[in-house]
Amino acid sequence: MQQETSRSMKKTKKSSFHAKMKLFHSRKSRYKFFKCAIFLSICLYFLICRHKPAAISTTTISRSEPSLALMAENNLDSSALGSFNGMKIYVYDLPAKFNRKWLRGNNERCSNHLFAAEVAIHRALMSSEVRTLEPRQADLFFVPVYVSCNFSEVNGFPAIGHARSLIAAAIQHVSSMFPFWNRSRGSDHVFVASHDFGSCFHTMEDRAKSEGVPEFLRNSIILQTFGVRGKHPCQEVEHVVVPPYVSPESVSATLKSSPVTGRRDIFAFFRGKMEVHPKNVSGQFYSKRVRTAILRRYGNDGRFYLRRHRFAGYQSEIARAKFCLCPLGWAPWSPRLVESVALGCVPVIIADGIRLPFPAAVPWADISLTVAEADVDGLGGVLERVAATNLTAIQRNLRDPRVRKALLFGDTVSEGDATWQVLVALSGKLGRSHKRLKRVTDGIF
Template sequence: MNQRPRSKSPTSSFFTRSSPYVKTLTIFKMGRKAFLKPTLLFTILFLLALFAFLSINTSRYDSEPTHFEIQEKGLKIDGGLGVKKVRVYMYDLPRRFTYGVIESYAKARNGDLLKLKYPGNQHPAEWYIFDDLNRVGSERVGSPVVRVMDPDEADLFYVPFFSSLSLVVNPIRPAGTVGPSVVYSDEVMQEGLVEWLEDQVYWKRNNGWDHVFICQDPNALFKVVDRVKNGVLLVSDFGRLGRDQASLVKDVILPYSHRINTFKGDVGVENRKSLLFFMGNRYRKEGGKIRDMLFKLLENERDIVIKHGAQSRESRRMATQGMHTSRFCLHPAGDTPSACRLFDAIVSLCVPVIISDYIELPFEDVIDYRKIAVFVDTKSAVEPGYLLKLLRSINAGRILKYQEEMKKVKHYFEYEDPDGTVNEIWRQVSSKLPLIKLMINRDKRLVKRELTEPDCACMCSNQTGIHTT
């Protein structure tokens, strides 16, 4: 019986010594042996080079947190990751624009001219910034800018005119007072400043785009603002500035100085017996007219403290006690949308209740104000019962969360903190530098022409908006 022939395995026949695959595999193995030596040598050299590189740069990587560490841990570093600090040149203005303003203020009040001290008020940023740039580098903890003494090295030019103090050098004179009414002219000072500035080569070089001005009081530099509007304006709000003069795009919103003492206790509602507190002028102009309406709605309500009072040492003492013992602090608009009362509330851990249809707030790229304040539009606020119903619906747990967030951010509103308000102002100013360079280059290549309307290319966000809860 014939056996069925055994078929050859395709696999075994494929791997016979004479098959093309085996020949190719043999050649590959021989080639790999030849290739192995240079490849191994290259790998060893590469690893040595990598080790040397890491050894050299270890200190830099150890000292510089990553971008994610900065975001997650809230770390601060000088000048950003691997970026040089912004270089600021502060003009050495004639004395009359700096210390001379303080001397004039003291002289008008028969003060001591031998002890020059910037007077306490709600617009102290001009002094703190000036003082900061006059400090030695080792004292300027965490600052994102460095002062340079050579203007040719500067990225930005700071103009240290005490414009807010200049407004109030002459004390208000009672009616019927005999004698000269004007001993100091703020308008003359403003004109003199700009005339001096327009003679400076660095002002003319870039048409003022790289200059920084402080005008924290809403009326500061009012007479000359059109002549300096190209620069970065440091302001408290846009209440009296036109859309072709100021904008969030190019300018920086500053906090007022708080006038009452910072609350030193911890979060909690047990010792805050009042639901809502307000103390201030009842009658104001323009947008502040809502105050009188709120007084009428709230002054006879239980657990509400609402008082009429002007600025004085005694009223500040009463305001401190009231804010430190209340859960919510009312912040209606005054003559302008913002006021120091908002920042008094924050450092008191008293949840601000902001009544406004239009308000700009400082440092909103790092502070989410919805986590620390209640916003109510003016129409809703004056509806009988609306405001109290809203506030009484907010439970203790929610108030504690507001307070915890206020504790996290209140250092941004402390001008005397070495790493507080001033450093944040400089960080905000530094962030404008790319835009400033853009506008300088754009300005130089544009064909000069008569415009029927102002060129608002970089001033597009000073617009009315509505904030609601």
């Protein structure tokens, strides 16, 4: 009986052991199967993500993401992006009539004249590391409309009478095709207004003041060449003052033959429109008669090299001059500001109340002189005193290549150049980013 019980117990233990082993192998098989399933799922996920097209990618001009090679080519590195607070910008791909159409044929002036910052900034942004191809990741939206390439057949000057209607049509396009304009009423959208009175889109100040900034742009960010201290209707909008466009290639070519340390045999230089008898145009006098006053007072003064007619190679004259006069025209700013700095000639700014571009990067007080419009009769004495005292120090400050670079736009973004300075300024306006405001609202920090 005991033997039988013992055999029964052994049999039971043996059966229990086999059952446990069977369960162990069953669990081990399920575990292996589960591991394989997870591994295959992960592989499948990455395979799908890798080939998934970017949302709304058909709205971009370039189909390729900016790469590390491109960053190196543009003198950028990943740490440089910290300068822009992680900002991302989406560039709308508008129909050709808003931009590319103006570049067709032999219209080289469109991308090289003094208002061409609108073209240069667009080109540089297209290959910039801050650009995103996914609009839902964007902090800001760039709307590339070229309004300054419509040259007058009468005088050859840019005619911007169509600007307001062209920009309004562009806004109608992006607001009907995408949700981003309507959700922020355009407050995170960026435009360029690189002409006389900027966001007012008029060449005559009285018209510009009376009409002001178009209603459809009043919530947006405007990159404009116009800027003055104090109140003015044409800067009653969120804006950044940018320099007028001067071709970096032309500056480089001039510096090869006339380096900044070369001989400067011209004491004071100006070439440009100067009226012998001021003409009354729409109730205003050109340059507020300042240029006429300069011509009358110093036209026969041997120290002053004043010329009224155009000369294609006039940059070579700037490179020979110690002081370059930069009086206002219709608007206070002038391309002479950039050309003088780039070519080592001390700019003499005669434009009351002007706000100058990128003051954080360009030490204007150390590289230029300012003379009040009412004081041009004493201009000669001012320049003589500076020449006898601190001209050498000012010229030394002008030779800093970083100063020159900050005012010149290139086809790509290079650290410290004019488009770089624009991005730094825009990164200070990220409080307008709908994406970031939404994160704060949702409690995501």
